[in-house]
Amino acid sequence: MSTGTLWTVVLVGAAGCYLLKYAGLSVPAAWVQHPAVVRVVDFVPAALLAALVAVQAATSEGALVADGRLVGLAVAALALALRAPFIVVVLLAGGAGALVHLLTG
Amino acid sequence: MPRSARSATLRDAVGLGVAVGLYGVAFGAAAVGAGLDAWQALAMSLLMFTGASQFALVGVLGAGGGALAAIGSALLLGTRNTVYGVRLAPMLAPRGRLRRAGAAHWVIDETTAMAVAAPDRELGRLAFWVTGATIYLGWNVTTLVGALGAGALGETAQAALDSVVPAAFLALLWPRLRRGAPEAGVQRRVALGGAVVALALTPFVPAGVQVVLAVVAVALAGRPRTRAVTR
Numbered sequence: 001m002s003t004g005t006l007w008t009v010v011l012v013g014a015a016g017c018y019l020l021k022y023a024g025l026s027v028p029a030a031w032v033q034h035p036a037v038v039r040v041v042d043f044v045p046a047a048l049l050a051a052l053v054a055v056q057a058a059t060s061e062g063a064l065v066a067d068g069r070l071v072g073l074a075v076a077a078l079a080l081a082l083r084a085p086f087i088v089v090v091l092l093a094g095g096a097g098a099l100v101h102l103l104t105g
Numbered sequence: 106m107p108r109s110a111r112s113a114t115l116r117d118a119v120g121l122g123v124a125v126g127l128y129g130v131a132f133g134a135a136a137v138g139a140g141l142d143a144w145q146a147l148a149m150s151l152l153m154f155t156g157a158s159q160f161a162l163v164g165v166l167g168a169g170g171g172a173l174a175a176i177g178s179a180l181l182l183g184t185r186n187t188v189y190g191v192r193l194a195p196m197l198a199p200r201g202r203l204r205r206a207g208a209a210h211w212v213i214d215e216t217t218a219m220a221v222a223a224p225d226r227e228l229g230r231l232a233f234w235v236t237g238a239t240i241y242l243g244w245n246v247t248t249l250v251g252a253l254g255a256g257a258l259g260e261t262a263q264a265a266l267d268s269v270v271p272a273a274f275l276a277l278l279w280p281r282l283r284r285g286a287p288e289a290g291v292q293r294r295v296a297l298g299g300a301v302v303a304l305a306l307t308p309f310v311p312a313g314v315q316v317v318l319a320v321v322a323v324a325l326a327g328r329p330r331t332r333a334v335t336r
Contacts, residue, residue, distance in 0.1 A: 001140065001166070001172070003142070005172060006140070006141055006142075006145055006166075007145060007148075008172065009162070009166070009172045009175050009176055010141070010145050010148050010149050010152075010153075010162075011148070012176055013149075013153060013162050013175065013176045013179045013180070014148070014149060014152035014153035015152075016176065016179070016180045016183065017153045017154075017155050017158050017179060017180065017183040017186070018152070018153070018209065018210060020180065020183040020184055020186055020187045021155070021183070021186040021187065021189075021190055021209040021210065021212045022190070022205070022206065022209040023187050023190065024186060024187040024188060024189060024190015024191045024192075024193070024194070024209070024212060025190040025191075025193065025194050025197070025199065025208060025209050025212065026190075026194075026205065027187075027191070033191065038188065039327070040324050040327070041184055041185060041187075041188050042288075043292065043295045043323070043324070043327060044181055044182070044184060044185070044320055044324065045157065045182060045185060045277075045278075045281065046278060046281050046282070046292045046293075046295045046296045046299065047295050047296065047298065047299030047319060047320045047323040047324070048161065048178060048181055048182055048299065048316065048319075048320045049157070049182075049274050049275075049277055049278035049281075049296070049299075050278055050295075050296035050297065050298075050299040050300040050303075050319075051299040051300055051302070051303035051315070051316045051319035051320065052160075052161060052164050052165075052178070052271075052274045052303075052316055053271050053274045053275050053278060053300060054299075054300035054301075054303050054304050055164075055168055055303050055304070055307065055312075055315065055316055056164055056167070056168065056270050056271035057271035058304060059168065059304070059307045061169060061312075062169075062307060062308055062312060063307070063308060064304065064307060064308070068264055068267070068268060069267050069268050069271055071268075072267075072268025072269075072271070072272055073268070073271050073272060073275060075272075076271075076272035076275050076276065077275060080276060080279045085124075086124075086128055086273075086276050087128070087131075089272055089273075089275075089276045090131050090269045090272050090273050090276065092272075093268045093269055093271075093272030094265035094266065094268050094272070095265065096268060097264050097265050097266075097267055097268025097269070098261050098262065098264050098265035098268075100264070101260070101261050101264030101265075102261055105260070105261075105264070
């Protein structure tokens with residue numbers, strides 16, 4: 001992707017996200033408080049984040065792949081279950097990924 | 106207003122801001138890993154300023170996804186801030202277009218949580234502005250640190266970075282699935298559904314599109330249940 005396209009993605013994405021925030025402070029509450037809307041918004045993050053976890057950890061260039069990222073993810077899950085803070089979780093996952101790379105690469 | 110409540114609110118707001126600000130390192134590094142340069146990473150933190158959307162955008166780009174899929178996933182996660190804004194509007198009651206435009210930029214998970222948790226309206230506004238300012242500053246500084254640091258990485262460090270991104274998403278997801286979270290059972294089923302649909306679609310659709318389709322599929326699957334619950 002060219003630098004120009006990347007800048008467009010960054011700026012259009014930023015503008016869109018800002019407008020979503022601004023809309024919340026501006027629109028009549030009744031528009032957004034429809035039960036079905038609230039319901040969907042409650043659950044979109046879980047579906048999206050889980051989809052991103054799966055795609056980031058287990059796919060590469062359109063194929064399912066198992067590599068050090070899955071090991072890192074397992075370590076992260078364990079750390080989260082033990083209530084480690086965010087920064088510890090990502091450092092441990094990164095360390096596990098690097099270790100697998102050194103051992104197998 | 107009792108002075109102790111005020112200083113407790115300030116302390117919590119600054120503490121949360123510093124902690125969240127540190128995540129910026131992970132974002133800056135992930136953005137550069139996905140092919141953005143340090144200025145683009147910084148522009149995202151300055152202008153988009155909503156962590157999950159930023160991670161989603163660079164996550165889709167990193168997976169080789171197209172522009173529309175990347176923007177689409179950022180916007181899907183950004184819808185949550187609209188709901189927060191509705192919640193905060195009566196408390197912040199920003200007077201004038203400029204104040205409202207400024208306040209809107211800082212409507213995110215953490216500022217909303219702090220403002221809503223404050224004991225009264227006055228402290229809620231204080232918590233919102235102080236948390237927002239601390240996070241904004243920390244998030245942008247650490248984004249730049251992460252982005253510049255990642256540029257100097259070797260192959261092993263790149264492998265480490267590849268593992269950091271899914272772990273960061275998992276850490277964002279985790280609190281919603283934890284026992285005791287509201288409707289944790291449903292959240293877990295939704296998360297599992299999203300992951301399975303995304304993986305199943307991966308070989309058949311352009312990169313990044315499977316993420317957006319997974320969300321749509323799960324939202325559609327949830328509709329009948331939605332009606333049953335609201336009735």
